[in-house]
Amino acid sequence: MSTVTLESTITCSNCGYKTTEIMLTDSCQFFWECPKCGEVLKPKKGDCCVFCSYGDSPCPPIQKNKSCC
Template sequence: MDAIVLESVLTCPHCGFARQETMPTDACQFFYECSHCKALLRANPGDCCVFCSFGSVKCPPMQQQRRCCCRAVG
């Protein structure tokens, strides 16, 4: 089994600003405020969190192909 990656680069779809963030391991992060343009990012429909929508790495539950806190995989 591969190691779980806890760092992901979130890229704002509004201004393109990218910032590395640490992902929570015990909860989904539905919202994220861009530190550059202050846009409030929300997870895209069908994604469990902002990391799955805008991150360079999917959230830890999705990396493990297990149930995220809001939807099942597969």
């Protein structure tokens, strides 16, 4: 069984700010507000959460090849 990564570095699509966040293991995060510019990110079409769209690691359910949300 492979290890699930619980941290993801998310990048703001508006200003490029990057920060490492801890991902939830039991739910998706639909919104993320950039602490630098205030932009509120939402998942891109076809993605379940902001980490799958803007993070360097997808959310834990996707890492486990399970349906998310």
